[in-house]
Amino acid sequence: KAGVTQTPRYLIKTRGQQVTLSCSPISGHRSVSWYQQTPGQGLQFLFEYFSETQRNKGNFPGRFSGRQFSNSRSEMNVSTLELGDSALYLCASSGTGGGTEAFFGQGTRLTVV
């Protein structure tokens, strides 16, 4: 069974640009969550999608948005990039069931210059 796949693995963008990150969950998983990891703030929850609907949202500005497609693949978009958006963005997928674990992808390393 293939794991969670995130593309691209590395990305360099300029301030003011926008970026789209992609996440393909484990087959059969309907929940996809996104996290931002930085040295200063640690791991912070961005949002979660379940069956194409945003089910949960963290405390991030509206520049951060996402969506989920009918095949459960998810995209995350960041508009008007700032230097502080430089981070490792992790995606996690979960199956159904209360105690189900989150399986993480290897992340996308975004650098904003």
Next chain:
Amino acid sequence: AQTVTQSQPEMSVQEAETVTLSCTYDTSESDYYLFWYKQPPSRQMILVIRQEAYKQQNATENRFSVNFQKAAKSFSLKISDSQLGDAAMYFCAYRRINGNSGYALNFGKGTSLLVTP
């Protein structure tokens, strides 16, 4: 909001020895899940162990075990017979019970574990 605190930014252990990583959390809920995740230099987050709050018995996975003290809101991870491959960043995480709350994880800041030969 639930907060997770890991008070040890770094820990060191010798190979074959035992080490305990600390985690405390704050919540007003009675049912929830707690996790320990490992993040090696590859950055891949790997689940180490999981504990359901309604279970009194401490979870165990091979060399990894937890000491779950619900009243004290404490969830420490014990690694026995430490191996060089255990060197990584360890994160404690809290998750509310399923339902409309979804699968969002609240993470601690992490503990960097160094294993020396």
